[in-house]
Amino acid sequence: MPALANTPTDRDLTDWDRTHNLHPWAGIHGWRRDDYMRVNTAEGIHIWDHAGKRFIDGPGGMWCVQIGYGRQEMADAIAAQTMTMPYASPWSFTTEPAAMLARKLADMTPGDLNTVHFTTGGSTAVDTAIRVMQFLNNRLGRPEKKIVISRERAYHGSTYLAATVTGKERFKTRFDKADDLVRFLPDVNPYHRPQAMSIEAWCDEKIADLETLIAQVGADRIGAFIAEPILCSGGVVVPPPGYHRRTREICARHDILYISDEVVTGFGRLGHWFASQEVFGITPDIITCAKGLTSGYLPLGACIISDAVMERIAGPDENDVFYNGYTYCGHPVSCAAALKNIEIMECEDILGHVRRVTPHFQDRLRHIGETFDIVGDARGMGLLGCLECRLDPGNNSYARQQKFGAELDAACEDMGLLLRPFGNMAVFSPPLIITGAQIDEMFDIMEAGLTRLSAEYAA
Numbered sequence: 190m191p192a193l194a195n196t197p198t199d200r201d202l203t204d205w206d207r208t209h210n211l212h213p214w215a216g217i218h219g220w221r222r223d224d225y226m227r228v229n230t231a232e233g234i235h236i237w238d239h240a241g242k243r244f245i246d247g248p249g250g251m252w253c254v255q256i257g258y259g260r261q262e263m264a265d266a267i268a269a270q271t272m273t274m275p276y277a278s279p280w281s282f283t284t285e286p287a288a289m290l291a292r293k294l295a296d297m298t299p300g301d302l303n304t305v306h307f308t309t310g311g312s313t314a315v316d317t318a319i320r321v322m323q324f325l326n327n328r329l330g331r332p333e334k335k336i337v338i339s340r341e342r343a344y345h346g347s348t349y350l351a352a353t354v355t356g357k358e359r360f361k362t363r364f365d366k367a368d369d370l371v372r373f374l375p376d377v378n379p380y381h382r383p384q385a386m387s388i389e390a391w392c393d394e395k396i397a398d399l400e401t402l403i404a405q406v407g408a409d410r411i412g413a414f415i416a417e418p419i420l421c422s423g424g425v426v427v428p429p430p431g432y433h434r435r436t437r438e439i440c441a442r443h444d445i446l447y448i449s450d451e452v453v454t455g456f457g458r459l460g461h462w463f464a465s466q467e468v469f470g471i472t473p474d475i476i477t478c479a480k481g482l483t484s485g486y487l488p489l490g491a492c493i494i495s496d497a498v499m500e501r502i503a504g505p506d507e508n509d510v511f512y513n514g515y516t517y518c519g520h521p522v523s524c525a526a527a528l529k530n531i532e533i534m535e536c537e538d539i540l541g542h543v544r545r546v547t548p549h550f551q552d553r554l555r556h557i558g559e560t561f562d563i564v565g566d567a568r569g570m571g572l573l574g575c576l577e578c579r580l581d582p583g584n585n586s587y588a589r590q591q592k593f594g595a596e597l598d599a600a601c602e603d604m605g606l607l608l609r610p611f612g613n614m615a616v617f618s619p620p621l622i623i624t625g626a627q628i629d630e631m632f633d634i635m636e637a638g639l640t641r642l643s644a645e646y647a648a
């Protein structure tokens with residue numbers, strides 16, 4: 190292998206990435222791809238590629254860049270913690286940032302969610318939540334009560350357990366998964382309901398799906414129900430009004446732990462620290478979070494557990510140990526980054542800002558739905574949006590409609606806006622600091638892209 194050049198050329202970097210870097214979720218046939226955009230710098234809501242072209246970061250990283258890029262305060266906090274205590278084994282030690290952040294999260298979460306288990310990201314937070322349920326039911330002497338109910342199109346992560354409860358089949362092809370541990374509820378997307386059906390009737394049907402499944406499987410075999418407040422990677426699916434409240438109530442009735450996966454909706458995406466209580470009126474047994482916790486500056490996740498669950502877990506056996514953990518649990522630098530991120534969000538009233546700009550964002554989104562025939566549904570909540578292309582199997586453009594997300598993303602990329610494609614959908618979740626004028630710029634570009642695609646699909 191040739192030695193690394195001191196100053197790599199563009200060509201070197203492309204080659205090395207193609208040859209040695211297996212990206213996540215990469216098409217394995219063509220994993221030696223060289224078309225990843227190499228990004229060099231970022232500031233506010235913008236990122237620049239290596240050639241100097243500027244883009245609005247529509248997806249906000251991967252739904253995670255809340256306070257925007259290039260914050261000196263974040264760099265300072267990270268540097269300061271690195272110089273004082275860059276790492277501490279969580280087996281033996283705690284640190285000031287870990288203790289402070291645990292306390293802060295206990296304050297921010299609803300009800301009696303007061304115990305924080307730090308993780309390395311969202312997948313490990315979900316993994317931990319499921320293991321908490323397993324531990325609990327094993328300790329209570331009911332080892333058969335461990336099936337998890339999840340939902341089609343849900344994304345919960347990439348560890349064995351988190352992937353098991355993920356309801357997106359393509360994420361699991363060719364991997365083994367623990368099918369006997371999970372049951373999936375059918376599609377909850379209101380856009381996919383039968384044409385004549387009201388949203389209320391759709392909600393009743395989805396609740397009936399849950400009750401039927403519980404009756405079929407038996408509540409004594411079901412340990413947990415896991416749901417994102419909004420199915421994000423599943424296409425920003427906003428549940429019908431009352432859905433979460435009713436599912437929560439059913440779980441409580443059957444002693445089924447309710448796990449709210451707030452990896453995307455936590456930390457301001459819907460204008461509140463967490464969406465479960467403040468947006469949807471429920472107090473879960475466990476909340477998982479990650480991403481916006483540090484605004485993506487460093488990796489960190491958390492599984493936050495209620496006192497009621499902790500009291501049942503902590504039994505009388507002195508030798509019992511909660512054998513779950515990671516080398517980087519409560520990593521002090523990540524925790525310091527999270528504390529600074531939260532401080533910035535508080536000082537700049539970013540939650541208030543999100544609530545103030547949301548109506549404009551959602552108006553422009555709905556306007557697209559009313560204006561462009563190719564868009565079957567334009568939906569969202571807070572600073573989350575999705576455009577779902579109308580699928581028309583009889584149309585010559587049907588094959589293109591199925592790739593609408595990638596096509597719209599490519600059209601917008603030319604004009605300086607990035608989106609996140611998912612099949613016939615394009616989603617976006619810009620940094621929460623986005624201004625009204627920047628929201629207009631984003632939607633103007635999307636409309637220009639849609640005008641172009643509409644003409645092509647009609648031709």
Ligand code: PMP
Nearest residue numbers: 310311312344345346452453479
């Ligand atoms: N849960 C949800 C709802 C997510 O959207 C994601 C990531 N997109 C995860 C869990 C997994 O998080 P991570 O990639 O940090 O492991």
